[in-house]
Amino acid sequence: MGTKNPGRATGTVTQQLIEAHLLSGRMEPGEEIALRVDQTLTQDATGTLVMQELEALGLDRVRTEVSVQYVDHNILQTDERNAEDHTFLRSAARRYGVWYSKPGNGVSHPTHMQHFGIPGKTLAGSDSHTCAGGSLGMLALGTGGLEVALAMAGRPLHITMPHIWGIRLVGELPPWVSAKDVILELLRRHDVRSGVHRVLEYHGPGLASLTAMDRHVIANMGAELGATTTVFPSDDAVHRFLHSVGRGDDFTELLPRPGAVYDLTDEIDLSALRPLIARPTSPGNVVRVSEVAGEPVGQAVIGSSANPGLRDFAMSAAMVKGRQTAAGVSLDINPASREILQDMTRSGATFDLIAAGARVHQSGCLGCIGMGQAPAAGRNSLRTFPRNFPGRSGTEDDAVWLCSPETAAASALTGVITDPRDWAAQYEVAPPDLRLPDRPAVNDAMLEAPLPPEEAARVGLERGPNISVLPDFDALPDTVEGPVLLKAGDNVSTDEISPAGARALPYRSNIPKLSDFTFTRIDATYPQRAADVGSGGHFVVAGENYGQGSSREHAAITPRHLGLRAVIAKSYARIHWQNLANFGVLALEFDDPDDHDRIRGDDRLRLSGLHAALAPDADAGTALHLTNTTRGEEYAVHHSLSQRQRTAVLAGGIIPALTRDALG
Structure with a gap:
């Protein structure tokens, strides 16, 4: 640490x-600023x-x-x-x-x-x-x-x-x-x-x-x-x-x-440092490339916000120049911007990549968010991306590894995971002398500047049939009682709560429809069971680092739309913890993390006295007691919400609180 x-x-x-x-x-660390x-x-x-x-x-x-x-x-x-x-x-x-x-x-x-x-x-x-x-x-x-x-x-x-x-x-x-x-x-x-x-x-x-x-x-x-x-x-x-x-x-x-x-x-x-690679399912599962060398590769993708520079594409192009990618390997190139694609093309890098068998895609995130470039099920996909959570690629049974452009390019050429140093030694390749332009392309033609205020005021929002309005959420009742509809372990990602991929992403503007995908990567029955319980409310119980990954607030809104009132976890990822409070979902932590294991799916839980415990003038350390009415057990839980966040949760979220002038 x-x-x-x-x-x-x-x-x-x-x-x-x-x-x-x-x-x-x-x-002061720990204080809200x-x-x-x-x-x-x-x-x-x-x-x-x-x-x-x-x-x-x-x-x-x-x-x-x-x-x-x-x-x-x-x-x-x-x-x-x-x-x-x-x-x-x-x-x-x-x-x-x-x-x-x-x-x-x-x-x-x-x-x-x-x-x-x-x-x-x-x-x-x-x-x-x-x-x-x-x-x-x-x-x-x-x-x-x-x-x-x-x-x-x-x-x-x-x-x-x-x-x-x-x-x-x-x-x-x-x-x-x-x-x-x-x-x-x-x-x-x-x-x-x-x-x-x-x-x-x-x-x-x-x-x-x-x-x-x-x-x-x-x-x-x-x-x-x-x-x-x-x-x-x-x-x-x-x-x-x-x-x-x-x-x-x-x-x-x-x-x-x-x-x-x-x-x-x-x-x-x-x-x-030596070339490193993250094994499938977590960016933290990192080993040296040499430890996994020889694993077969079906795809290598270069690009994304995690490796967006001209240098990364130029290095890959120099490595594959005059060579051909291995049979059965798809080498995919996602230029990070239109300007980088211009510079790649002027320098000849685009030609070298295409000649080597690469496929050049649009300038954008694409495969990083599971929007295209989904790999074959069970086949290793090496990516210069930032994340490899299960299913994020758009393939349920995926095997995504995270690595550098050098490792991705060397592996695309050999067909197996390859340490680029070993590849260079075998083929007697010297490190490329990359000559990047002192003045890279600057093209602002695709950036539209804001309109003057008087002209902007006359513009109406163009809302197609797939674009909903923001749901209205009611205030938090004093007592919440309902079933545990989902019991999860550690490191649940927002990709698992509200999936990425080409099936779900087009509904990001349509909360009722997007809700049908909520938690389906963990439990395909969750949306229907939540609908069956209805507005009475339900709970989710989770382990450490709940909500890691993407900042998408959909992972708070769609469960709330389906009736989620509280999450009890061992700990939370920062952004998701904020998002839960923003939309009126109470985020609580176990005093004793072992209590997580005592609760089972479909147990009924009850929280009472919430209005007093979350009142603006309440002690930040006010204890809450979670009752498992199925097992006749009680667990001590606590929250880390600021006074501002407590006010928002009680109101049903930030927007209802602002509407009622509760936040000032």
């Missing part, structure tokens, strides 16, 4: 960013709900410095539903004063980094990988869509003040090892729960050899450790990047102060 410092963090870049944006609260938000980012898989929330809030025009709506997830148009979402999103962007990035323009995170990212600014995004913006020295926070909608409306973003985990980098990466191996090494050491309520802040002499886009790779997958965000300093590497894309004037130096101290510390010697 890193070495703890007996003192308190001081002088870090993270603290400087928080200090500059702090509106209320104390900068409120931050001013400069920029927001939404994408199409979560953005339709954000726009519906802006409508419910009665917003006239966004109040941030910059807000951008990207269309990068649901761009596989097999029928009219995704196209309807795009039309709705464009109309909402025009109505509310938001930039609009057209379908196929690029993945939100690297595109935002190139066009809008500014050191020293705060960025709130309705995508958990918004933390990639920390590569530029931003405080970039992935959060639920409603939190982003509130920020767009000029309200503060509330988070729990994190501990600051200093990761010191020394040395330089050896040949055939790249930035993806850095973050995989951190996951290998610490697994997927280690970063909860922590910011990962990188520092040290090893930074000098990492480009801004290398840092993007590392920052992006801080989400896989559950971290609040990742922060890099804004230094010469950031200056070079901004200058290269024509925005040198946006540079501001932001470095740790002399003698900066971190709450926890760790060190990575870059020169000692």
Whole structure:
């Protein structure tokens, strides 16, 4: 978990960013703080709900410095539903004063980094990988869509003040090892729960050899450790990047102060790293590539927000140039942006990839979110993606491995998982001398600027038949009693609560229809059983790190739509815990984690005295007692909700609380 410092963090870049944006609260770990938000980012898989929330809030025009709506997830148009979402999103962007990035323009995170990212600014995004913006020295926070909608409306973003985990980098990466191996090494050491309520802040002499886009790779997958965000300093590497894309004037130096101290510390010697790979089902299941070499490969996919840089595609192209992918292997290329595709084509990399047998797809997320490129069942798929949760690829019986572009390309050529160092030695291949352009392509033709206020006010929202309105949720009763409709173990992901993939994703704007997919990856009978129980309410019981992964608030809304009133778990992932409170679902934790094992599916539970226990003036540590009426047992449980969150849960969610002026 890193070495703890007996003192308190001081002088870090993270603290400087928080200090500059702090509106209320104390900068003490565990305290709720409120931050001013400069920029927001939404994408199409979560953005339709954000726009519906802006409508419910009665917003006239966004109040941030910059807000951008990207269309990068649901761009596989097999029928009219995704196209309807795009039309709705464009109309909402025009109505509310938001930039609009057209379908196929690029993945939100690297595109935002190139066009809008500014050191020293705060960025709130309705995508958990918004933390990639920390590569530029931003405080970039992935959060639920409603939190982003509130920020767009000029309200503060509330988070729990994190501990600051200093990761010191020394040395330089050896040949055939790249930035993806850095973050995989951190996951290998610490697994997927280690970063909860922590910011990962990188520092040290090893930074000098990492480009801004290398840092993007590392920052992006801080989400896989559950971290609040990742922060890099804004230094010469950031200056070079901004200058290269024509925005040198946006540079501001932001470095740790002399003698900066971190709450926890760790060190990575870059020169000692070796190619790493995450085995199927968890980004934390990391081993050396050499340990699994020889496993057969059916697919290799290069791209996504976790490896979006021109360098990653150029490296892959250089490795396969003049060669042919192995028989039975599909090599898929997802350019991260239209501009990167332009640079790949100008340099000849696109030709080299196509000649080697690669398939070049649209600029977007695609296979990362299970929207196309689904692998064959049971066949190993190597991906440069950030996540490999079961079924996320769009194939129920998938076997997805996470690795670097070097490992993916070498394995595509050999047909088996291959350490790129071994491949290079066998074929006497020297590390490629990549000559990337000093001035990469800059193309803003697919970015639509916000309309002037008077023109925007005349725009109406274009809502197709697949786009619902935000559901109304009732207040929390004083007593909740009902069955346990789902009993789950550790590390349940939001992909398992509200699935990705081409079957479910087109219904992201239609909560009643999307609800039919809720928990079906764990229990296909859940939606019908919830409907049978009805509005009386039911419970979900889970283990550690409940709700890890994507920020999608659908994973809170659809169970709530089906009658979920409370979750009792051993612990929660940060964003999902916030989302549950935002939509009136009570998130409780066992005092004794062993009590989890005493409850069985279909046991009936009862919580009473909720209004007194959650009252704004109640002691934050007020005990709650959970009664198992089936077994005649009682369990001690508690919550970690702030006064603001308790008010929201009692009202049935943030929007009902605001409607009743309960939050001020």
